[in-house]
Amino acid sequence: xxxHQLFRRSRLRxxxxxxxxxxxxxxxxxxxxxxxxxxxxxxxxxxxxESIAGTLHDSLEPMxxxxxxxxxxxxxxxxxxxxxxxxxxxxxxxxxxxxxxVSDRTTYYIRLFDNQGNLLxxxxxxxxxxxxxxxxxxxQTLQTLEGKRYHQFTTILHSAHTxxxxxxxxxxxxxxxLQVGRTLAAFDAEMQRLRWVxxxxxxxxxxxxxxxxxWLSGLAMQPIYQSYQRQQQFTANAAHELRSPLASLLATVExxxxxxxxxxxxxxxxxxxxxxxxxxxxxxxxxxxxxxxxEQNTTTKPPQPCCLNDIIADLTEELxxxxxxTDIHLSSQIVDIEIHVMGLExxxxxxxxxxxxxxxxxxPSGGSVVVSLANHDRSATIAVKDTGVGIPTEEQxxxxxxxxxxxxxxxxxxxxxxxxxxIAQAIAQRHHGQITVTSEVGNGSAFIIHLPHIxxx
Amino acid sequence: xxxVKRLDQPAQEISLTLKEFQVLTYLMENCDRIIPGSKLRSQxxxxxxxxxxxxxxxxxxxxxRKFARHDCDCPIETVPGQGYRFRxxx
Numbered sequence: 363x364x365x366h367q368l369f370r371r372s373r374l375r376x377x378x379x380x381x382x383x384x385x386x387x388x389x390x391x392x393x394x395x396x397x398x399x400x401x402x403x404x405x406x407x408x409x410x411x412e413s414i415a416g417t418l419h420d421s422l423e424p425m426x427x428x429x430x431x432x433x434x435x436x437x438x439x440x441x442x443x444x445x446x447x448x449x450x451x452x453x454x455x456x457x458x459x460x461x462x463x464v465s466d467r468t469t470y471y472i473r474l475f476d477n478q479g480n481l482l483x484x485x486x487x488x489x490x491x492x493x494x495x496x497x498x499x500x501x502q503t504l505q506t507l508e509g510k511r512y513h514q515f516t517t518i519l520h521s522a523h524t525x526x527x528x529x530x531x532x533x534x535x536x537x538x539x540l541q542v543g544r545t546l547a548a549f550d551a552e553m554q555r556l557r558w559v560x561x562x563x564x565x566x567x568x569x570x571x572x573x574x575x576x577w578l579s580g581l582a583m584q585p586i587y588q589s590y591q592r593q594q595q596f597t598a599n600a601a602h603e604l605r606s607p608l609a610s611l612l613a614t615v616e617x618x619x620x621x622x623x624x625x626x627x628x629x630x631x632x633x634x635x636x637x638x639x640x641x642x643x644x645x646x647x648x649x650x651x652x653x654x655x656x657e658q659n660t661t662t663k664p665p666q667p668c669c670l671n672d673i674i675a676d677l678t679e680e681l682x683x684x685x686x687x688t689d690i691h692l693s694s695q696i697v698d699i700e701i702h703v704m705g706l707e708x709x710x711x712x713x714x715x716x717x718x719x720x721x722x723x724x725x726p727s728g729g730s731v732v733v734s735l736a737n738h739d740r741s742a743t744i745a746v747k748d749t750g751v752g753i754p755t756e757e758q759x760x761x762x763x764x765x766x767x768x769x770x771x772x773x774x775x776x777x778x779x780x781x782x783x784x785i786a787q788a789i790a791q792r793h794h795g796q797i798t799v800t801s802e803v804g805n806g807s808a809f810i811i812h813l814p815h816i817x818x819x
Numbered sequence: 820x821x822x823v824k825r826l827d828q829p830a831q832e833i834s835l836t837l838k839e840f841q842v843l844t845y846l847m848e849n850c851d852r853i854i855p856g857s858k859l860r861s862q863x864x865x866x867x868x869x870x871x872x873x874x875x876x877x878x879x880x881x882x883x884r885k886f887a888r889h890d891c892d893c894p895i896e897t898v899p900g901q902g903y904r905f906r907x908x909x
Binding site for chain 2: 672675677680682684686715
């Protein structure tokens with residue numbers, strides 16, 4: 363069906379846009395989070411290197427030997443270090459490890475330079491490709507041939523001895539440089555893992571978004587589709603309702619035209635039939651227009667205070683004739699105080715009279731219809747109770763639908779256009795009220811209109 | 820405008836709407852007869868008019884209130900379930 367395709371296309375479009383927008387937002391925030399995580403790791407790493415370098419620097423400075431022949435002294439301080447131009451034998455006694463002070467030997471390395479930038483000593487585990495000359499940059503990131511990366515921090519060492527013994531010579535000058543480096547293996551592995559999580563996670567998330575957006579757009583389209591179907595049903599019903607009186611109107615006219623020429627004087631019986639059908643049509647169209655006006659909220663008249671007591675008294679009087687025609691006892695119970703509501707009087711008349719006319723119509727002769735007006739804290743209630751045929755529970759929710767008739771009886775016998783309760787409900791809703799129904803098959807029904815009242819002294 | 824003259828009082832004027840006037844006139848033309856509301860409606864109202872104005876009872880009520888405001892007895896009486904009557908005889 364064409365409309366199905368239309369709705370399907372709209373749904374697809376909605377889902378696509380939803381998926382694009384949500385996917386974009388989630389991907390962006392995912393990348394942003396990853397970036398922030400990497401940055402935080404990096405900062406933590408640098409802080410760690412810096413603090414280790416600081417500790418080493420602080421504990422080294424007081425023990426630094428005078429610059430003439432530092433290597434012996436250095437080996438005493440750092441027994442673990444290899445000294446340049448000497449064979450390097452990794453010595454691994456526990457005590458020596460502790461003296462180095464760097465907990466994980468495989469992670470960190472240190473290098474010592476004199477103040478000319480010549481390498482004096484280094485840890486045996488330093489990257490093999492490092493140059494023997496000093497690069498005095500504060501932070502450096504190095505990469506070995508095998509692809510291992512290192513991050514390295516350089517700090518200046520000042521000698522305590524030179525200061526105290528021959529201050530005039532070396533005042534303010536540096537003894538040398540200390541470099542502390544750390545392998546980035548763990549950091550890189552973390553980065554790699556993050557990249558995999560993102561690469562694997564994002565398509566998964568996008569798939570989930572696609573599925574859920576399809577589902578959500580279906581959910582969003584459902585009320586539109588339902589109201590579209592209701593509208594279609596309404597159009598079909600309206601056409602059906604308009605066709606029947608038109609058909610009988612045409613049949614009447616045709617029958618009168620077929621009469622022999624001599625008898626073609628206007629026949630009052632036929633004309634009355636035509637008038638009746640015409641009125642029916644006119645009534646139906648008027649009701650449809652009223653309903654449309656009510657639902658589109660287009661009336662421009664300002665609401666005024668309306669006295670419900672008067673409305674009910676008038677309508678009871680007005681409909682007494684209709685009720686007595688079918689031998690129904692119509693009575694009203696009205697409270698003594700006047701109850702006013704804000705609204706359009708003509709619409710309120712219509713609201714109450716629709717319910718009363720319904721009650722009279724669906725009550726067999728000999729029954730009774732009671733209209734009562736009561737005042738409550740916040741609202742006024744108008745109850746229309748009858749001893750009529752009643753409405754089955756399963757039908758009660760549908761009686762306010764346009765053209766809906768209980769027992770699917772579309773017979774003209776019961777009169778009405780099938781719009782009475784729809785109009786009543788539309789009016790009640792426009793006046794910020796509602797209509798409730800209680801009914802029992804065989805025992806009659808009670809329609810109660812709740813309307814917010816205004817206090818008038 | 821309707822002029823009301825009572826024997827013992829000076830004349831007064833009561834302003835009526837067109838519909839009220841039509842209802843009163845129709846009932847006076849058919850005085851002392853019971854006129855059903857449906858008859859009044861079919862005689863005096865078009866189908867397309869607003870619901871409020873074709874509620875006969877509302878017009879009768881308005882008429883009665885106007886009479887009461889001018890301290891006049893309303894000569895229109897309601898015969899429950901049958902209709903309205905303009906009484907000329909006491």
